[in-house]
Amino acid sequence: MSTLVGNIPFPLIEQYRTMVKDLELEEEESKCVTRQLQAKGRYFMDYHGIDIKEEPLVYASQDNNMAANPISSYPDVVTDEMPNFLRPLPRTVPSQAPAYQVASVPISNQTKTSTYITELGGSGCTLVTSGDFLTDSSSSSNSSCTPPSVDDSLDYLDLDQQTLSLYDFEPMDAKQCESADTSERLEEAVMLMRDVIHKDCAELDIPYDPLAWNPEHVRKWITWVCQKNKVHDVSVNLYPIDGPTLCSLDPNYFSQNLGEIGRMISSELELSKAANRCFPNPPKGAYITVDYERHQQWLDSTTLAPCLSPALSTSSSSLDSSTPGPHSEDDTSYSKYNYRPDKNSQFSTKMSNNDENFNRILAKHPTGRGHKQTIHLWQFLKELLLSKENHHDCIRWLDRKAGIFKIEDSKKVALLWGTRKNRPAMNYDKLSRSVRQYYKKGIIKKTEQSKRLVYQFCAGYL
């Protein structure tokens, strides 16, 4: 993911930065929660005069390999006031007793660490509270652990006045406390960007993945980029090229040959390429296998129109994967989009004479027969979820990252779907029947704990 940053060019970098900024704000909020927990931890420790240095700390190494850092000693003093969750473990842990340990977890890439007191056993560890008493996670059990002084934190002072109950520790999932590192935030930002891109593609009625574009899609897309940036449509000047060819062009080519709009096209294209490289788990049958070596051979042997030929790049290394298109799980080839090469064109001559095999590799449906494109229900639902218009009253994300959403107003969603499809008799019963058809197709599923009106997009359709 980190390499994506360098690939996202001007001018969309600004949009990207805004998204990252938003994410950072969210992260800041979660940091506040963490700080409060830490302050509560300090308050508790100070209140009981517990010297962290004497605590039987179990240090998790940076990779959380507990076994590498076994428990070394136990405290002599256990105060009566010490709540159960802070009491140390006997050397032999009784199976019925809850066990607690303190682990240090590095915050981001800094040397400072955060201490998590966790409950062990059962299905896993539950974070009970946290504090930042430890200063070095890499050292062994004789680390110096300095409890913070009373006045070193505003959080502490604020909390001192507010907190009455020593047991007012908010149980928290350890995951929630993990500091989101940069790559995670970037991944999230790219995910957001991907949503925007997918929505644009859905509106344009073209596949998400530029590699699946046919020349008509490319033209449509370039026209759209020009309209979006309020400049003259340059697509009419371009020789018809398909998505794979477009993707294999040197990004510099666009600015060199088309000036400012070239930079914009390049930016948008790089984003589309980047956004489509980050599907974590491709659904079965959703990816096409593209033989890039053969593609490159074909490119090398192809003479494109003057407008595009000078910048044909030999570096197609960035084309390392392919992604599902928006229409169906096997709808990934541009041949299915009614694309029939013009027999008189150089492009199609090369395609048909020079590399039928490559064409076949690209196209799961070599006949080239296609459907008229209509929006699919899952796309429509995603569109509502991602829409800037306010549809949150009828459908909203419960967990954007996991693709879990809830239909809040089934009647309204059905009405919207019926309107879009020109089916006045549409209702939720019918809509949900269609959604259920997605179960076996692996597009939408019910969540693990099935809840009413809650569904989840499967991996690859997020």
Next chain:
DNA sequence: TAACAGGAGATGG
């Protein structure tokens, strides 16, 4: 009562 699950035939692009 609404939502859910899934079979089965019809429909339209």
Next chain:
DNA sequence: CCATCTCCTGTTA
């Protein structure tokens, strides 16, 4: 042909 649409029966919360 395929993605629904429609209607249906039965189940669950």
